[in-house]
Amino acid sequence: MNLRSSWVAETGQTREDTRLTQIGATNALNPVQVRSGILPGSYDGKYRLSGFWMTNASAMSATVSEGRAVIQGDISQGAYPVTLPASENITFAPGDALYNRVDLVVLRIHDKLYEGDRNEAVIEIIQGFAEQTPKARPVPARSLALYEVTVPAGASAGNGGIPWATGLKDLRTTISSVGGILPVEGPVQPGAYPGQYQDTPDAQFQRWDGGKWVAYPQAVGGVVPNSVSASAPGTYTGQYRDGAGGRLERWTGSAWAPAVPGPYFNDTLTASYTTSTSWVSALVDRPALSLTFVAPASRQAMLTFGSRIQLVGSGSGVGFMSVKVMQGTAVHRDNSDSYAVVCQSPGNISVSTTQRLHTLTAGATYTVTAHYRTTNTALQAWFNNTFLQVVPQH
Template sequence: MNLRSSWVAETGQTREDTRLTQTGATTMLNPVQVRSGILPGSYSGQFRLSGFWMTNASAMSATVSEGRAVVQGEISQGVYPVTLPASQTVTFTPGNPQYGRVDLVVLRIYDRLYEGQRNEAVVEVIEGVPEQTPKAMPVPARSLPLYEVTVPAGVSAGNGGIPWATALKDLRTPVVAVGGIVPAEGPVAPGAYPGQYQDTADGQFQRWDGGKWVSYPAGIGGIIPASAGTLPASYTGQYRESALGQLQRWNGSAWLPAVPGPAYNDTLDHGTTSSTTYTPILAERAVNPLTVNFTAPPSKTVLIGFGARIQSTSPDHYAYVNIRVTQGTTVVLDSTDDERAAVCASEHNTSVATSVRLGNLTPGLTYTVTVVHRVVANTLNLKAGFDNVFVRVDPLA
């Protein structure tokens, strides 16, 4: 029978049965195995991971502090709980005369059920090979790496020993009980199931979404803070605060302002027209036509304001400024209706402006507003002058 249990059979429970059914300090790796790692905590509560901390004891030796850990074997071997109740000293051999090396300090389980003739848990130094570009040896089976230690060429107790301030690379990773929040330290392992949580070394609360760790605001639909930097979006409609403090929304491919606009354009360049139908082109003006683009907001509605300083030839010579709105090649709002126009009939420069409410837009699409001009029908081919022309688009809630 393959199913294993603990404390059911009156006789015959094996050490392997007991290891395979451990459900204590076991952060899941898959449905059967758990992560190898160290139980978090410190005496003062100030530090996340103090177990098996390593510091120099002498020129060529280091002290590994007390701690508790679990070491996962192969899938059928179960997990080995280990405890170091008092600190232990490990010693490193002198450096090679020519090349440096990288030693590996591990918690290692020797189990003669699977190899060798020993049944023992040890703190062990696995000496690296001296090379021009040294690297640590592979981690043996049933072992938990604690530190890499760089041993430079020629170092020994007689010449200062290992430069401890720069020699240590911390490889320790924490584990917690099933369902617990892992205080992530060292190499970040992938999650085992959607809904698993971890607290990162820089203080971000994250949830595993089945493929990546997602910071907590993203996972619950909140606003990603600017402190999260370039954290990617998780879904269309997610919000974040930009580095400049702007609220942005993810549209599926890019971060855009959550409240687009206002969009604005103007020109102080004077121009004239004698056209009796609306035209975007003014003679003598360099800016032709005057346009502005805007992105339709989620409300589908915008307020478009426009105007100009107009001078007509006589009090009976009406001049109009109006707008045309397009989306690509589609005309959304034509300029044939004078009721929307700002109108002036004066021989003196007169500033006029008006606004138009435009709805039923498609959120996220880009629209273009073009300012157009005309004069009243006349037989004398009279002109009107337009100056300080402007257009502004504001999203409405």
């Protein structure tokens, strides 16, 4: 067996054994114990973890690649550093005749001071039971789980063997030195002290606050990265995050909302007319045109509206377009000839205006609805390419 360990064998530990296994990587688990795990790293720097990677060697055997790890014993037993300086082949027993089974591959320390009759560090297969619903057996003491391997019923070297592409479940976990940032692989484990840091597989930097892992930008008031789940709530009102599509969002206390709302826009390219001399929101062949907006903290917004207007019929008159601004059922600004865009021509004329809305209620929702009228019932006041736009002022 190529697996090397320090301070297990009663005799025969070489200077090379000691040099290979002096790892200096002990993530605290509590004041006395450390976390079991594999040292991170890869040959080309592209991967978090390549140590003890397992690949198929044949139908029923696999190759475990080289790596270094620490295996924590019980609280009074200490931690065992181990090193595999060259890859190792392991072979699985043939499958049961009727049922699948799940085998467990572990790094294991046999220390007869506490159990058994030998002192040895090994890569071991803990064979599972063949059952209708198979599961792996518990991880033995002084062991670090590497993989679960599903061995199908009837699997053998001459009968297809293990389906390596789908039959492996990676259980490897990482460690780093005290105070180091842990590159997380496998299950997320609790921290050992407030102020401990880890880097998750989705590139989120987290700090242990004594009870949970908290995304570091949240803890210091920075912008939450978009790698955080979109369903994750904010931790305080006023927190910002990088939302979908790069939109900056702000936590309102109950939901993520655009940090800079707007601009708001609505339009229609359908032409229609009215002969009404009083304000109407719907034209003969066109429903009302409106939009809603949320008032910013400044309580101000720029309102722009317009249309292409034409008067058709006999006689003279004027066509008007205005807007009514409502907050719920309350009128914030009513229709007015003074605020309207106007046309007094049988030819098509495009007209628009920009005006300031002020004394809005910050955070309240407002509705802007276009209204129209003419001064002569004998004239059809036509409106085409009609639009509304509100740009909040920040």
